[in-house]
Amino acid sequence: MADQTGSVSHAIAGLARQYRALATRLLREAGLHPGQELVMMHLWDHGPRRQTCLCAELGADSATMTRTVQRLEKAGFVRRAPDPCDGRATLVEPTTASHALRLSVERSCAELEEAATAGMKAAERADCLRVLGRLEANLATRGGKPDRD
Amino acid sequence: MADQTGSVSHAIAGLARQYRALATRLLREAGLHPGQELVMMHLWDHGPRRQTCLCAELGADSATMTRTVQRLEKAGFVRRAPDPCDGRATLVEPTTASHALRLSVERSCAELEEAATAGMKAAERADCLRVLGRLEANLATRGGKPDRD
DNA sequence: GCGGTTCGCCTGTCCGGACAGGGAGGTCGA
DNA sequence: TCGACCTCCCTGTCCGGACAGGCGAACCGC
Numbered sequence: 001m002a003d004q005t006g007s008v009s010h011a012i013a014g015l016a017r018q019y020r021a022l023a024t025r026l027l028r029e030a031g032l033h034p035g036q037e038l039v040m041m042h043l044w045d046h047g048p049r050r051q052t053c054l055c056a057e058l059g060a061d062s063a064t065m066t067r068t069v070q071r072l073e074k075a076g077f078v079r080r081a082p083d084p085c086d087g088r089a090t091l092v093e094p095t096t097a098s099h100a101l102r103l104s105v106e107r108s109c110a111e112l113e114e115a116a117t118a119g120m121k122a123a124e125r126a127d128c129l130r131v132l133g134r135l136e137a138n139l140a141t142r143g144g145k146p147d148r149d
Numbered sequence: 150m151a152d153q154t155g156s157v158s159h160a161i162a163g164l165a166r167q168y169r170a171l172a173t174r175l176l177r178e179a180g181l182h183p184g185q186e187l188v189m190m191h192l193w194d195h196g197p198r199r200q201t202c203l204c205a206e207l208g209a210d211s212a213t214m215t216r217t218v219q220r221l222e223k224a225g226f227v228r229r230a231p232d233p234c235d236g237r238a239t240l241v242e243p244t245t246a247s248h249a250l251r252l253s254v255e256r257s258c259a260e261l262e263e264a265a266t267a268g269m270k271a272a273e274r275a276d277c278l279r280v281l282g283r284l285e286a287n288l289a290t291r292g293g294k295p296d297r298d
Numbered sequence: 299g300c301g302g303t304t305c306g307c308c309t310g311t312c313c314g315g316a317c318a319g320g321g322a323g324g325t326c327g328a
Numbered sequence: 329t330c331g332a333c334c335t336c337c338c339t340g341t342c343c344g345g346a347c348a349g350g351c352g353a354a355c356c357g358c
Binding site: 007008009010011012013014015016017018019020021022023034035038059060109112113115116117118119120124125127128129131132133134135136138139140141142 | 156157158159160161162163164165166167168169170171172183184187208209258261262264265266267268269274276277278280281282283284285287288289290291
Binding site: 017020021024025050051052062063065066067070086087088089090 | 340344
């Protein structure tokens, strides 16, 4: 309980580490690394996407997305094709082989969710979502537009 | 919008990214990288520590701590000396030069805290701490002991 | 004293995340 | 048409985080 200044920041940092650690462990069984599952889930749900869309919709850095997609491609989970409508863009789509992953990825995600919200009632989970969303929005407001200051 | 399954997990991942992004930006002004400030603050507050203590008290991986301390040492912010009581251990202590950093690091941390909790009343901040702590504890319970009898 | 175990730290490797910079493809206006 | 500008993507570099493996020092039982 060495919580002194910066309690909330401290708590966020700690939570982030615990989350990442467990996510790493659970997703390993599915053959993915944390972050990749978000991409795959998004593609499975919404179909082929440009990298730009993925970045915007998942809130990721474009450089990170490039390499994540490259690794997923090398692993055989996604396919990349040039966008016929825009020579600059790359369309990313899940391979048919990737569908075999879906169940285990979803199970890992469910387990992760379970672990995080263990012993919580519905109202508490809603509370979590509200708090997390609020914090993220606050940080995004401050960090998302460095044009000020 | 794309929140369906794993809402809480998703929210945690998003929050973690926003947090890291802003922390990176704010701490850059102080000359540190996210994670290093936790070490420095801890050392300033509690004095010389073994790496093992730092790992335990900050919840960090020992390999990460090794490299973080090495970088802080190279940057001139900490000094390392062998523990006279235990030849295996390394004592890490803040250098006198590092104290010049303290104010700006604390300011950055305060700004980060401010950004996260902007517009919140005391009760809401307490709410945040409770929720974050609960989530972290849940994840730690599940992930901290992957194989315990 | 000696050997086995534990502890503390280091290194290598892989990943995501962030930033900077660059290059090829579109867009739009002069 | 042509050139300035923007968009989309890639690469390089640095960091923290996680895991596996290794090495030496300390500890413990004998």
